Amino acid sequence: MRLIFKVLFLLIGTFGFAQAVDYNTKGGYAVEGYDVVSYFQGQPLEGKKEFTTTYDGTKFKFATKAHLETFQSDPKAYLPQYGGYCAYAVAINGKKVSVNPLTYEIREDKLYLFYNKGKNNTLESWRNESPNELVSRADKNWEQIKN
Incomplete structure (x- = not known):
């Protein structure tokens, strides 16, 4: 019986059924349902249910079909970065x-x-300190806590 559970555990890990990163999914979606593509266009927008996809086991919403396709x-x-948790x-x-x-x-x-x-x-704290140094520290810390 233990052998069966070990084999199932290995198969699940091998075929990627578990997400690789712990995403912040408050409200059931990454970034609380905001459209991640819209940030790069300078205006964060709330996503719509009709433009939803799943990536790495996590749901993402988008404001438009074009943003969904871009993603x-x-x-x-x-x-x-950092699964959508606070970088600071x-x-x-x-x-x-x-x-x-x-x-x-x-x-x-x-x-x-x-x-x-x-x-x-x-x-504000991030910008008042050394953002480049903070990114380096966060990258190292994230490796320890991302799963």
Whole structure:
């Protein structure tokens, strides 16, 4: 019986049924249902149910069919860094913290999202410190916590 469970576990891992990254899916969708392509056009837009796809076991919504098709042609180009968790929190303490999807930065063609509630806007902290150093720290921390 144990052998059967081990074989099933190995098959699931081998065929990619488990998602590779833990995405922040508050509300059931990555980036709380915001259209990840729209960020790169300078205006975050809420996605619509009729323009939905699944990538890496995670649902994404888009504002238009064109944005959906753009994402499908090169999903990795539009994925939020650190699974859509707060980039600053990942860098500073290696924690997965939810974000405000309207608090973001595009840096070197990558989407970074941030926590912003009350007087705590981590995007401001990110910009006031050394963003390039924080990216390096977050990249290292993410390797430890991404699954």
